[in-house]
Amino acid sequence: MSEIAPKELRIVGFLCNWCSYGGADTAGVSRFRQPTDLRIIRVPCSGRVDPLFIVKALLNGADGVLVSGCHPRDCHYTDGNFYARRRLEMLKQLLPYLGIDEKRFHYTWISASEGQRWQKTVTDFTNQIHKLGPLHSTTEAHSGS
Amino acid sequence: MRVGVFICHCGSNIAGTIDVAKVAAEMRKVPGVAFATNYMYTCSEPGQDEIKEAIKREKLNRIVVAACSPRMHELTFRRTIEKAGLNRYFLEMANIREHISWIGLDKEANTNKAIESVKMAVAKAMNNKPLYSQSFKVNKRVLVIGGGVAGMQAALDCADGGLEVILVEKSPSVGGMMARLDKTFPTIDCSICILGPKMVDVAQHDKIKLYAYSEVDDIKGYVGNYQIKIKKKATYVDWVKCTGCGACMEKCPAKNSYDHFNFGVAPTRAINIPFPQAIPKKAKIDPNYCRQFVKGKCGVCAKICPTGAINYEMQDEIITEDVGAIIVASGYGLVDMDKFPEYGAGRYPDVITGIQYERLLNASGPTEGHILRPSDKTEPKTVVFVSCAGSRDKSCGIPYCSNFCCMYIAKQAILTKDHIPDSQSYVFYMDIRSPGKGYDEFTRRAQEDYGAKYVRGRVSRIYPKGKKMVVVGADTLLGTQVEVEADLVVLATAVTAAPGAPQLAEKLHISYDTFGFYVEGHPKLRPVETNTAGVYLAGCAQGPKDIPASVGQGSAAASKVQALFSKDMLESDPAVAKVNENTCVGCLKCIMTCPFGAVKEKELRGGRIVANVIETVCAGCGVCTATCPCGAIQLSHFTDNQLLAEVNTICQK
Numbered sequence A: 001m002s003e004i005a006p007k008e009l010r011i012v013g014f015l016c017n018w019c020s021y022g023g024a025d026t027a028g029v030s031r032f033r034q035p036t037d038l039r040i041i042r043v044p045c046s047g048r049v050d051p052l053f054i055v056k057a058l059l060n061g062a063d064g065v066l067v068s069g070c071h072p073r074d075c076h077y078t079d080g081n082f083y084a085r086r087r088l089e090m091l092k093q094l095l096p097y098l099g100i101d102e103k104r105f106h107y108t109w110i111s112a113s114e115g116q117r118w119q120k121t122v123t124d125f126t127n128q129i130h131k132l133g134p135l136h137s138t139t140e141a142h143s144g145s
Numbered sequence B: 001m002r003v004g005v006f007i008c009h010c011g012s013n014i015a016g017t018i019d020v021a022k023v024a025a026e027m028r029k030v031p032g033v034a035f036a037t038n039y040m041y042t043c044s045e046p047g048q049d050e051i052k053e054a055i056k057r058e059k060l061n062r063i064v065v066a067a068c069s070p071r072m073h074e075l076t077f078r079r080t081i082e083k084a085g086l087n088r089y090f091l092e093m094a095n096i097r098e099h100i101s102w103i104g105l106d107k108e109a110n111t112n113k114a115i116e117s118v119k120m121a122v123a124k125a126m127n128n129k130p131l132y133s134q135s136f137k138v139n140k141r142v143l144v145i146g147g148g149v150a151g152m153q154a155a156l157d158c159a160d161g162g163l164e165v166i167l168v169e170k171s172p173s174v175g176g177m178m179a180r181l182d183k184t185f186p187t188i189d190c191s192i193c194i195l196g197p198k199m200v201d202v203a204q205h206d207k208i209k210l211y212a213y214s215e216v217d218d219i220k221g222y223v224g225n226y227q228i229k230i231k232k233k234a235t236y237v238d239w240v241k242c243t244g245c246g247a248c249m250e251k252c253p254a255k256n257s258y259d260h261f262n263f264g265v266a267p268t269r270a271i272n273i274p275f276p277q278a279i280p281k282k283a284k285i286d287p288n289y290c291r292q293f294v295k296g297k298c299g300v301c302a303k304i305c306p307t308g309a310i311n312y313e314m315q316d317e318i319i320t321e322d323v324g325a326i327i328v329a330s331g332y333g334l335v336d337m338d339k340f341p342e343y344g345a346g347r348y349p350d351v352i353t354g355i356q357y358e359r360l361l362n363a364s365g366p367t368e369g370h371i372l373r374p375s376d377k378t379e380p381k382t383v384v385f386v387s388c389a390g391s392r393d394k395s396c397g398i399p400y401c402s403n404f405c406c407m408y409i410a411k412q413a414i415l416t417k418d419h420i421p422d423s424q425s426y427v428f429y430m431d432i433r434s435p436g437k438g439y440d441e442f443t444r445r446a447q448e449d450y451g452a453k454y455v456r457g458r459v460s461r462i463y464p465k466g467k468k469m470v471v472v473g474a475d476t477l478l479g480t481q482v483e484v485e486a487d488l489v490v491l492a493t494a495v496t497a498a499p500g501a502p503q504l505a506e507k508l509h510i511s512y513d514t515f516g517f518y519v520e521g522h523p524k525l526r527p528v529e530t531n532t533a534g535v536y537l538a539g540c541a542q543g544p545k546d547i548p549a550s551v552g553q554g555s556a557a558a559s560k561v562q563a564l565f566s567k568d569m570l571e572s573d574p575a576v577a578k579v580n581e582n583t584c585v586g587c588l589k590c591i592m593t594c595p596f597g598a599v600k601e602k603e604l605r606g607g608r609i610v611a612n613v614i615e616t617v618c619a620g621c622g623v624c625t626a627t628c629p630c631g632a633i634q635l636s637h638f639t640d641n642q643l644l645a646e647v648n649t650i651c652q653k
């Protein structure tokens, strides 16, 4: 690793099997370069993602969490991602009360064909987390907005 | 627990940017891992044999394969470990190719990421439980959506194989775009002469039930057992009574109705049979133009019709059909001319589209096959073809090639010369794309034998000058500006997804790309499958392609359905939700959230109410699991414990 390369941070991604996991595969097949911080967990549907997973991850060592599902209306399970959207939006509002900057959590919709969009999402989110820095070495002030 | 870890080099695809030996060495240190190795090609036969042997030799009971995406080979390795006596759900995969080795060049960072990803898979695998499929009966009927050449081929192949077919076509007749074409490249045989007999076969086949002028309204169920709601749109003509005599069409006073079949190159009547070979050959009223609907009085056709088939009160009708598989062949659309202000945006009558020109060339078209300019009905002597009108044009939002325009332009140039021997054709092109069998020879014939002048360059502007249209373009080979005074200009407008394609995809739960074309299971190896079991693709719905390719896919999709239906019973996916009746408090929140209505109330002996999952209906999304306040309903294979095991592997403070 070159000396100037910043140290990796911990980013957890929950990706739905049908769209976003496929989108990440497409980005791979197309050899779209991405930062290496992200660790991907495959779930059947973004609606499977329990907000508690995200809170647990952030409290236990993750510096950022990304959730990605199918585009609204294009859910493999009809409307699992609508449930996801409702829950994840609520979580976003809640995070500041836990003393976590809501910018450390992002959810998005990416289809299996959108490799380029996946690349951009990962790159932007990773950069954002690096800008915020590590969550656990510094004591983050209660950043309730 | 004895976990075996197998790390694949994938030649240099993985080993090139990940130190696979180091990953294996690190895995040997992980508690629970009894065996770890790296191998050149794990998916190869010797690679799979190595897994099977290691399972026996090392008494492994959970297997992790770190290789390509599970979307590629999960099934392969599930079968492998099953052959060695393990439950197939004891397999976990770590995707170290698409998600690691292919997206970064930093070997150290990649190796580190791979080690963690494999550790996550090990943690999950240690929590994996054996799951067992149930078998269920498959309904051996197939729904084909779209009656173009691809859909008809699929329907006929299925029906000839003895399957019952439901064919739903949106427009009043089957045939699709091919029914509009005059001749077809590269043989110049008459399009309707080869398509017509297929259309008749579709109508007469006792295994095919055709719903024309109908659309799929709703789809419920899963592979093997779909319930389809079909909307039969009101035609205002009773098709049981209509004999297709056409008397109504002759007398209808609404003579300026838009002709969808002819793409508006000439008007039609409000009541019409779209073309002479239409199947079914039945009349239909367009209420946007019919005076009875627009003005509230007329009734001419009702008086004329010898069988009394006209019914202005007709309503849409919903019909239900049950099927076990679906083939989607809903074809394509064409970009609107108003996208091209530089070409007049459709305002100049003598600037037309390729498909409109087909109708002018066609003997059963509005000019009976005489090429006449729309403006003054004279024969054009100079015809200019503009290729890539919208295609390969990012400013138009269409970066892709429309696949068949180069070829049909050559065809139309040849036909123009055939029809009007003293005519001269010009073709403005970007590249000539003619890679099919006999195709390149064909485009050469247009130039060498029929004298079409090919100019390499884009057309920047078209404007009227007297009776002529001036076409201004560049000749990029000579580096000069070119101006041609044309009598008629034909734009090869770009192919788009069929109107309504995304909405249909959403009903089918299949993916579509940015442009609305449906996404196949794998770009090379699963060209007609989708990622939704039981749904297959054929023709231009998947992307622009010519007739031979569309027909090929129609047959391919049919053979996939035949293979699926070769068994009487299908195996269900056992990764479904299960309720722990001891912890369920009977709040029934899961019932309200399940998108499939798979959870029902159940009364236990003591009268206590709990949730109960109907296994064959559960699709395995896990929405209920994230809903349940008690963790009582768990999606198998993706339980809280399994996912948290992965989370905890990454997040150790």
Ligand SMILES: Cc1cc2nc3c(=O)[nH]c(=O)nc-3n(C[C@H](O)[C@H](O)[C@H](O)COP(=O)(O)OP(=O)(O)OC[C@H]3O[C@@H](n4cnc5c(N)ncnc54)[C@H](O)[C@@H]3O)c2cc1C
Pocket (backbone or CB within 6 Å): B145, B146, B147, B148, B149, B150, B151, B168, B169, B170, B171, B173, B174, B175, B176, B177, B178, B181, B183, B184, B185, B186, B214, B215, B216, B329, B330, B331, B332, B354, B355, B356, B358, B404, B408, B411, B498, B499, B500, B504, B538, B539, B540, B541, B545, B546, B547, B548, B550
């Ligand atoms: C000007 C022109 C000239 C051409 N010339 C040639 C040629 O010479 N040789 C050649 O090989 N190819 C040629 N082509 C290409 C050819 O038209 C296509 O390859 C072919 O029509 C593809 O068949 P398809 O069945 O996939 O789609 P389509 O022909 O588009 O058929 C799709 C059918 O599905 C129906 N449909 C759409 N949506 C729905 C829905 N939601 N529900 C139910 N039904 C629906 C449509 O009404 C249509 O009937 C030409 C194309 C153009 C534009």
Ligand code: SF4
Pocket (backbone or CB within 6 Å): B579, B583, B584, B585, B586, B587, B588, B589, B590, B591, B610, B611, B627, B628, B629, B630, B631, B632, B633
């Ligand atoms: S949500 Fe949970 S507790 Fe409530 S009924 Fe369903 S399984 Fe039982």
Ligand code: SF4
Pocket (backbone or CB within 6 Å): B576, B577, B593, B594, B595, B596, B597, B598, B599, B613, B617, B618, B619, B620, B621, B622, B623, B624, B625, B635
């Ligand atoms: S996992 Fe739960 S919510 Fe999803 S289909 Fe099955 S029972 Fe319904």
